[in-house]
């Protein structure tokens with residue numbers, strides 16, 4: 001079974017901005033799947049629709065085999081989200097927020113205590129557990145978001161730029177943990193605007209540009225696909241996401257200069 005199936009999804013903002021354009025995608029279960037595209041490609045819009053934060057304009061999608069209708073978010077117990085604009089309760093401390101999230105899933109009190117304590121330790125938030133979220137750093141907020149997404153042991157994690165702003169040691173630990181979760185049957189979907197940062201970590205990647213799916217493939221095949229199958233126009237449009245793989249002097253954007261330098 002696919003963890004997610006998206007069929008002909010379209011999202012228009014203000015009736016004219018087409019952020020997601022007839023987008024279809026099937027995401028296999030028990031794997032780590034990357035949605036990669038340049039700034040403004042439509043990644044957050046897709047994830048916000050899956051999370052039920054915004055409504056689609058057209059199309060349909062299933063999550064864990066269930067067709068999702070407007071307002072029908074009973075599946076949320078089985079899914080954990082990290083979104084680009086997290087809905088923190090900023091006045092709460094880190095520990096109170098995690099306790100609150102765990103309580104929403106009606107976990108037993110002992111279980112809540114154990115999981116919150118382990119997550120605080122894992123994300124090195126112990127010392128900041130009593131800090132109000134509004135005063136946490138960007139990286140700490142991202143860690144709180146990740147901890148909250150994992151607390152109820154979901155079967156599916158939908159993570160919008162989850163590693164952005166987190167230091168490299170923690171990134172390594174988070175990646176190892178997500179890999180372990182995938183081995184135990186969890187599906188992890190994450191977005192990034194940097195192919196190099198996620199390609200080795202993901203099993204499969206979908207490239208998205210201007211709201212459309214460019215292609216979807218296993219990560220081992222991605223470089224060959226980029227080299228051999230993209231038109232010059234698509235390649236140039238996507239340079240931002242694989243700039244590390246090409247020499248900047250060979251790119252159309254590498255030749256940009258500020259007039260005063």
Ligand SMILES: Nc1ncnc2c1ncn2[C@@H]1O[C@H](COP(=O)(O)OP(=O)(O)OP(=O)(O)O)[C@@H](O)[C@H]1O
Pocket residue numbers: 013014017018019037038039040041042043044045046193
């Ligand atoms: N609330 C909104 N109202 C109007 N336009 C929006 C809104 N949210 C997003 N957009 C537009 O939709 C398009 C897709 O944006 P989105 O945030 O989904 O892209 P993204 O791939 O996540 O980008 P980034 O990597 O920069 O976060 C962009 O053109 C953006 O300006």
